[in-house]
Amino acid sequence: MDSIRSSQTTEGIQHISESVFVGLCCKVGTSQLVAMRRDVMDIREMVVNQVKTSEELSEMVSGSYGEGLRLKGSDIDFMYWPNDHRVIWDLSQSQYYNTHRQTLILCDCSDSPPGFTLLYLLSSSMYREIQRVCVRMNNRYYVSSSKYRQITLSEVSSPYNYLTPHGPCASGATGTQEYDHAYCFVSDLWPPSASLWIDRCHSWPQPHFVDDIVKNGCHFVAIGHKLGNHEDHEWRISFSRAEQKLVYVMNHCQFLTYSLLKLILTEIINNGVGDDDKLLCSYHMKTAVFWLIQQNTIPHWCPQNFLEGFWVCFKLILKWVYEGVCPNFFIPGNNMFLSKIHGVKQHQLFIRLSELYEKDLAFLLHSPSIRSCIIDVLYDPRNSIYTDDHTLISEVEFVKNVFDEILRQCLIPRQLDIQSCIRYLHTIEQMIGSPLLTQYQVLRLQNMIASVLQYTAFILHMETYTPDNKLSYRADKMSCHMLKLAAKFGFITDMLYIDMYYYKTHRYMKALSVIEMIKVKLSQPYVMYMDNVDTERYTEAVGGQSWSTKMRQAVAGVIILINRIHYITELIPEQQSALQNHEDVLCIPPLVLLYMLEILCYRHVDTMEAQIALGDLQTLVHYDQGQLIHLLLRDISWQILGICQQVTGNLQAALYSYQQSLRQEPFNKIQTATEMRIQRVCQWISFIN
Structure with missing residues (x-):
């Protein structure tokens, strides 16, 4: 098959587009699923960052995972930054900060390529705290990106958990999940070098989204430009928060186009290629989608023209490789190909992409993820395709995905003590009544309450237990009460924490009675656990019940x-x-x-x-x-x-x-x-x- 396009009518191409769209919904997630993932992840991030003190690091999940993608093999990107350090662009902006509480750092972009900057330490009185990552240039102290990377890598690494440098990040793995940790600085203010981006936003994103993005400022990650004058000390301006918000405002067709480009990159373009020769990355793909949406190249993104949108994106990437220029979406003067895609490697990549382009859409058949979607339509072109969420995923399957997502994002406080747990409970209590929360965020907060109560109960026992002591007796009663309360908020299996506590405190008969209760609950035919659920029985038992009831009565975790x-x-x-x-x-x-x-x-x-x-x-x-x-x-x-x-x-x-x-x-x-x-x-x- 030399060309899908040449052998199909316009109607046939639309049919294939719909089929690929549906296939990606099944692999990546429907619009409702992706929105739920973002809700669950965002509320966790809000709680964690509100609880932290000024001396602790704020955090966010960035990259594709933070955007709602759950592709097998993808790593998770985390960003961390100190709350008591702020970067400003002009000395006049120092008036907005209390310099007794916050260390101010001034950007110096005068001798750096677009998108990069030196960071000049202003608060000399607080210099000792970051002295070991500073270098002296022109009678000023600059925070060195290379020193910062070395120190953060050494502090979070150990002989048991060896982390490796990966660009500005420290890379490692938890179980089978790989991750990147980027330790950075934050600015509350929008970069002057990206001010033209605001003027460019005529139709996308809408003005209120632009205002929200600008108010959130940017970050600085610890890596310099390879062709800059100060590579070891420069910092790259990062728009991770802004990019995440832009992905959030994409419609689902646009989001799946970005997802398809990522899949094609992994399964076709970079398949069998060594790490050093993987010149294109998913960030280039995301950038192409951003540019095309903003330039209104595709007036109407929908399942029927899904492959058309993908094809225009692919052609733009091919054009960029040919010209050797990939303009950053926020600072176009930052050519993201400049230090990597040039000369012989650029020519070889262009040839490789040109060969795919000449095959037309038929090259998509080389992708294991979507090959079957195309073949099914070619064999049975009259088969009806339904693209709405309710047809693509059953209610029970959606419920299962909700609880999987909640279980996936475990809340682990950095400080495990009573005071820290109380701060978490107080923060969650303040948030849970907000009318702005979605039902999934309320559910996640209830699950977090259960987790924190369980932590508190066992910590209280660890800190107060003494035989025949009144304080221990009162603490024990409190621990038992908290564990029972947690079971009312959590999954069926959260009763096992009560059981562990009874065993720990030598109340074996009580523990055995709880075990019998759990056995009865788990034996019900409607209980959902992993991929096991009797759809019909589940629907009969809790189909019309609230999310809290479903979690408490019908889900094992x-x-x-x-x-x-x-x-x-x-x-x-x-x-x-x-x-x-x-x-x-x-x-x-x-x-x-x-x-x-x-x-x-x-x-x-x-x-x-x-x-x-x-x-x-x-x-x-x-x-x-x-x-x-x-x-x-x-x-x-x-x-x-x-x-x-x-x-x-x-x-x-x-x-x-x-x-x-x-x-x-x-x-x-x-x-x-x-x-x-x-x-x-x-x-x-x-x-x-």
């Missing part, structure tokens, strides 16, 4: 243990092992933890029942095919089975389970604990024999 909080003694080695590898949490399948607690409690009450529960756990771990234990959580599941076998005296079985744990994907990073347990079990076996 993975149990997340914060590794700086000790829940039960038996899992402390695993938490310590994970912490050594800079893993903040342990993720445990709920049924695995339930059986573990049942075994541990019955050891003190009825050893026969303990053996029955151990048999249930063993059957689950040995024979589950990803239905109740996520494949990434098999490391901790085998580990817990081994712990339970060891405490009940079956050392050979425990040894086998620990060895199986080591063979799994090291998602929870508990290998150090596993190896330690293997060593001890082998010593016991040797001693017995």
Whole structure:
């Protein structure tokens, strides 16, 4: 097939466009799904940044993840900046700040390429705090980007969690998820060099969006221009916040065009290409979409002309590569190809893109993600295609995605103490009644309340427990109350935190009664867990109920243990092992933890029942095919089975389970604990024999 376009009528191309649009909705998300992701993520960010003190770092999730994309293999970009430092563009702007509380930094763009600047430290009285990242030039102290990168990388890296430099970022991984951390500075003020962008916004974005973007200023990331005079000390002006807002105001066709360009880049253009030869990046794709929307190149973006919009974007990128110029959307004088795409590499890239262009839209058949969408239409051109959200995703599937997103974004306070938890609860309490919140944000806040109450209950016990002490008695009553309250806000499985607390405080019969309650709730045919849900039963049971009711009565979630909080003694080695590898949490399948607690409690009450529960756990771990234990959580599941076998005296079985744990994907990073347990079990076996 040499050309899809030449072999199809206009109606046929529209049909293929609709099919690709639908395929991307299924892969990337419908407009409703993407909006929900953004709501859930934004409210978490608002809470976290409001709670932080002036001495702490503010944060945001940037890049495609922050924009609502959830593509497999994509990393997550985080930006962090100090609250007590502000960058200004002119000395007169210092009047807006209290220099006794904030360190002021002045931009000096006089000798830097467009889009880059030197940062001159103004507050000499506070100089010592950032002295180690400054260099002296022309009798001034400038904050050096290269020194800043080195120091932030060394401070967040460790022998257990080796981070590597990646442009201005520190790159690493949590489980199978890769991430980039960019430590930067912020300005509340819009760059003068981007003032022409405001004048350019005649039709897109609308004036109130432009005002909002300008009021949020910009950031400065620690990397200089390779061809600049001060590469080691310059900073790049970053418009990540502005770009995120622009992506938010795209219609869904425009957003999916950007998503398709990212997929084509990964699956076709950069497929099989070494990292050093990946000249184009997703930022170039996003920039092309921005320019085309603002220039109104495609008057009406819709599913019927979806591929037309994509094709115009692809041609613009081809033109940029031919000319060797990719103008930054906010500062066009910043040619983003200048230091990377030129000479022989530019020519080779142009040839590669030209070959794809000559194949016309047929080159999309090389993309595994959308190939089937095109082929299905070519084989059956009369097949009707429906592009509305309610047709593309069922109500139950949407509900599942909502709760998956909430579980995905775990709230982990940097300071785990009572005062910090109180600040979180107070902040959430103030926000939860706002009429401006969406239903998903209210739901997320309720889930955050449950999490913070659970943290507070266990921290309170850790800080106050003393045998036969009135203070401990009162604290215990408060902890029990908070855990029961949390269960009213959270998932069914949040009752397991009550169970852990009862076991921790030696109330085994109470813990066992809670276990029986959880078993009854989890046995209901309408309960949603991972990909398991009986759609018909679920709809009958809670279909018309509120989101809070659905979460509390019909959804089971993975149990997340914060590794700086000790829940039960038996899992402390695993938490310590994970912490050594800079893993903040342990993720445990709920049924695995339930059986573990049942075994541990019955050891003190009825050893026969303990053996029955151990048999249930063993059957689950040995024979589950990803239905109740996520494949990434098999490391901790085998580990817990081994712990339970060891405490009940079956050392050979425990040894086998620990060895199986080591063979799994090291998602929870508990290998150090596993190896330690293997060593001890082998010593016991040797001693017995």
